[in-house]
Amino acid sequence: MALAALETVEQYISEARVLLQDTDASVYRYSTKELVDALNFGILEIKRLRADLLLPRFELPWTDPATADLSAVKVPLDPMYRPSLVFYIVGRAQLRDDESTTDSRAAGLMGKFTSQLLTVT
């Protein structure tokens, strides 16, 4: 998936499922609600770490997974930082006690999200 295509909530969730190896819609291990909530929390983290990414009005878009049309709701984030938010969603999902993953991978992804927001490396 092209990075520029990371515009809607649905696209973020789809990209996150690729990294989570959770693309089989008939047997999702991570529900859409969980992943959308992770995206919402990621936006809050972005506001804390890099408020400038929410310029000019610092609005916090909060997506309600129960009611929102995920294919229509856009995430207002500069393209440079969209992959970072995917890492946050995946990392947060894997923080859950899950035999298919490890805590170190989750921590690594969460750390990558933070470092990409705060450093150029």
Place this chain on the structure above:
Amino acid sequence: MSACIPADRLVQTLTVQVPGVTADMLNLQLFNVIDEFFRKSNAWRYEVDIDMKEGALDYGFAVPNDTMVVRELNVTHNGMPVANTQSGAVQSSVGRIDSSELFPDGDVAIDPAVSDLAGNNLFTWAIYRPEYVTLTGVPDAEGRQYPLKMTLALTVKHGCLECECGDWPLEEWMWDTYFQAFLDGALWKLYGIPAKPWSNPTYAAYHGKRFRNATAFHRQEAKRGFTFATQTWRFPRGGWT
């Protein structure tokens, strides 16, 4: 600044030098720097003519769209400078007080009609609110044939940052003339922000110094009318004898 072609050079340079910065952040800091530059340098000058009317002391004046007045630099009327009200009493260096009008106790007997400043075209001006000038008097009909000329220092108006009006009101020559000052100022502000990928206090100090130097240089340059140096001659003080 979405459609502002003259600013592209600046935005491109900043984007390269400040990795990770977003367009909105660049716009905000560029606006702040440009505003600070013009407020401190008085380099953006604008002249307005005001036609005076009998009995009217308050006059509004218009400035270009999306600009605002920083301060008034000077006011002239018929080629003569007009003092501002805050500068104190208006004094004329012409003539002298007749000793017959003086009393031993220091009091003086001068006909009020003679000392009426409004009656002899002497008046002062003051700015009590933006874009309005208040005069202490109005010249007679002959004096009112000439407009009051005010030279103003302008800067960009805050509103044009918030709206999607496209170009900022800067004239194209300003982007070239003040390019280095704007660049150093924006780098100073961006590098000085904590906890950003591009934060760098050392670079911030360096570019801050360059920005302040550029501001001082352009302040003097504008004051001298964009000439290389001041005149090397001086009219004899006190007039010819």
